[in-house]
Amino acid sequence: MTRIPLLAAALSILLPIVAAAETMKMAVTTSFQNSGLAEVLVPRIAEETGVDVELIVVGTGQALRLGEAGDVDAVLVHSRAAEEAFVAAGHATHRTPFMYNDFVVLGPVADPADVTGAGTAPEAMTRIAAAEASFVSRGDDSGTHKAELALWEDAGMAPEGTWYRPVGAGMGASLNTAVGMGAYILSDRATWLNFDNKADMAILFEGDPALFNQYAYLPVNPAKGDHLKADAAGSVENWLVSATARDLIDGYRVGGEQVFTFNAEQ
The missing domain is CATH 3.40.190.10 (Periplasmic binding protein-like II)
Incomplete structure (x- = not known):
C-alpha cells in the first residue's frame, strides 16, 4: 500500500531535473540571422546552458529600443556608439564584444x-x-x-x-x-x-x-523589472565568450570562406 506514495515522492524529486529549459528573449540584428550563424549558435546555447533563446530579429535601433523598454532580456547588435550610449543611459549594465566581420x-x-x-x-x-x-x-x-x-x-x-x-x-x-x-x-x-x-x-x-563591423552582447539592466531573466542572460553571455563559441564562430563558413572572427575583448 505504500508503493504509490513512494513512487509519487520519487517523481517529485525527478521532475525538476526534466523540467523545460528556461526561455529568454534576445533582440538581434537581421544580419546575425541572415548570415546563418544564428542557426549554428542558438541550438548549442540551449544544449550547453539549458537556456532556449527566442530571437526577435530587427535592426540595431529597434533592438535597442526593445531593450530600453524592458521587452527583451538582452540585445545582440553592431553599432558601438549606440551601444555605449545605451549602457551610459543605464539600459544595460555593460557591453561585451565577442565577434566581428x-x-x-x-x-x-x-x-x-x-x-x-x-x-x-x-x-x-x-x-x-x-x-x-x-x-x-x-x-x-x-x-x-x-x-x-x-x-x-x-x-x-x-x-x-x-x-x-x-x-x-x-x-x-x-x-x-x-x-x-x-x-x-x-x-x-x-x-x-x-x-x-x-x-x-x-x-x-x-x-x-x-x-570593420563589431558585434556585441548587452544584457538588459534587470532593474527594469522582475520579469527579466538576468540569470539566463548571464549564462548566454558566459557561453558567447567561451572556447566552444570561439570554435563555432571561427569555424563557421559560407562558400568555404570564414565570415566571422571571435574576439572576446573589451
Missing part, C-alpha cells in the same frame, strides 16, 4: 561609378554620389544603416536625390531591392555570401578599416 560595398559588375578604383570607403561613396548611380540604403536605423551614414559623413556629404533609395527594410530585403535595381548597397559580408539572389552583383570595394 566587415562591411562591403556591392554593386553591378559593370560598376558605372568606378567604385573599384576608390582608395577608401568614403571615396567609394563619393564616386557613387558623383555618378548619381542608384544606391539602396536600408534606411531602418540598423547597425548597417548607421555604418552607411558614418561613411557619408566621412565623405563630407548628405546623400539626397532620386538616385538614393532608402527602403526601411532588413538586410535580405534590401539586397533583393538592390539586385532588382542593379544598385549599389552596403552590406555585411556574411549576409552577402549567404544570399542566394546575387544575379550580376559583386563585391566592388572592401578592406578599409572603416568597414
